[in-house]
Amino acid sequence: MITVENLRKTYGDFPAVVGSDFSVESGEVFGIVGPNGAGKTTTLKMLAGLVEPTGGSASVLGYDPEEPAMRRKLGFLPEESPLYEDMTARSYLRFFADLYDVPRDVADERTGAVLDRLDLEYRDRRLGDMSKGMKRKVAIARSLVNDPDLLIYDEPASGLDPLTTNVVLEFVRELRDEDKTVVFSAHNLFHVESICDRVVIMNRGEIIARGTVPEIRAEHGETTYRVFTTVPLAETLPADDEVDGEERHVAVVDEMAAVESLRERAEAAGGRVADIRTDEASLEDIFLRLAREAPTTSEAEGGRGEAAPGSRGGDEHEPRVVGGNSQS
Numbered sequence: 056m057i058t059v060e061n062l063r064k065t066y067g068d069f070p071a072v073v074g075s076d077f078s079v080e081s082g083e084v085f086g087i088v089g090p091n092g093a094g095k096t097t098t099l100k101m102l103a104g105l106v107e108p109t110g111g112s113a114s115v116l117g118y119d120p121e122e123p124a125m126r127r128k129l130g131f132l133p134e135e136s137p138l139y140e141d142m143t144a145r146s147y148l149r150f151f152a153d154l155y156d157v158p159r160d161v162a163d164e165r166t167g168a169v170l171d172r173l174d175l176e177y178r179d180r181r182l183g184d185m186s187k188g189m190k191r192k193v194a195i196a197r198s199l200v201n202d203p204d205l206l207i208y209d210e211p212a213s214g215l216d217p218l219t220t221n222v223v224l225e226f227v228r229e230l231r232d233e234d235k236t237v238v239f240s241a242h243n244l245f246h247v248e249s250i251c252d253r254v255v256i257m258n259r260g261e262i263i264a265r266g267t268v269p270e271i272r273a274e275h276g277e278t279t280y281r282v283f284t285t286v287p288l289a290e291t292l293p294a295d296d297e298v299d300g301e302e303r304h305v306a307v308v309d310e311m312a313a314v315e316s317l318r319e320r321a322e323a324a325g326g327r328v329a330d331i332r333t334d335e336a337s338l339e340d341i342f343l344r345l346a347r348e349a350p351t352t353s354e355a356e357g358g359r360g361e362a363a364p365g366s367r368g369g370d371e372h373e374p375r376v377v378g379g380n381s382q383s
């Protein structure tokens with residue numbers, strides 16, 4: 056559905072996207088995640104044909120994104136939706152239906168169903184009098200007016216209250232169930248973790264990790280085990296809770312071999328391992344670590360463009376030493 060090869064964008068001298076490679080399969084929810092300035096919006100705009108790449112290529116729905124035919128098959132939600140303040144939601148959606156040559160009755164039914172699912176009331180209210188969340192829902196309905204197979208959403212839930220965020224994210228999840236493909240950006244990792252099939256993590260214009268959330272966890276995250284024993288061992292500390300009058304001691308280890316060793320020694324000491332709890336790194340933990348390991352700003356300013364094309368996932372992404380000091 057989307058193939059991106061060594062896609063780059065430089066604004067003047069500033070490399071906003073330094074060479075992305077990824078593909079999005081039909082029916083996926085694909086997340087592009089990263090902090091402010093990572094290059095997410097620039098990437099999405101290149102896919103939507105709104106920003107011309109400086110280099111590399113993108114194929115979207117089998118088209119070059121610049122081709123008008125592609126845009127008719129796409130639903131794009133910009134980060135800030137430019138809504139016409141004096142129009143009502145209804146007239147605004149009809150206006151876009153006309154632009155896409157969608158008959159009004161079809162458009163009314165289609166967008167009405169979307170707004171029902173998004174719980175938007177007051178459809179005859181001026182857009183200028185609507186809250187941010189309401190406007191976002193209208194913009195989402197607008198993105199579906201032409202019944203596209205592919206949706207590109209820039210930060211769909213950014214700045215919304217928790218309830219509205221849930222409604223919007225749940226809606227995105229449901230789009231997948233209807234065989235739509237969704238590519239969306241977020242800086243809130245929780246949003247991505249809960250609904251994406253696959254993600255790329257971007258930082259300072261480059262992709263620093265990619266895969267399903269479990270794959271990224273396996274590759275970049277640390278799993279630790281809290282092992283509860285009924286007898287004290289060299290590396291255990293007393294645990295707060297007793298269970299049925301039985302003492303609990305706890306050790307934190309990061310390998311199954313260490314868990315086994317604790318088990319053997321607890322049994323040798325007349326006790327046992329009573330419980331093992333696994334703590335998995337959240338995407339947030341992994342992201343913070345990867346971002347720390349990424350180039351410093353000084354390297355980024357002079358060196359984003361020198362980066363090898365393509366992803367820097369996996370072994371390629373060793374912490375790099377800058378000016379003799381690695382980031383700590």
Ligand SMILES: Nc1ncnc2c1ncn2[C@@H]1O[C@H](COP(=O)(O)OP(=O)(O)OP(=O)(O)O)[C@@H](O)[C@H]1O
Nearest residue numbers: 066069071089090091092093094095096097098242
């Ligand atoms: N039109 C432009 N001219 C010059 N620089 C730009 C332009 N658009 C974006 N940039 C710069 O490119 C970098 C990437 O911006 P981009 O908007 O793609 O990031 P982002 O990940 O979407 O960030 P945010 O979460 O803040 O929206 C930023 O440093 C930004 O200042």
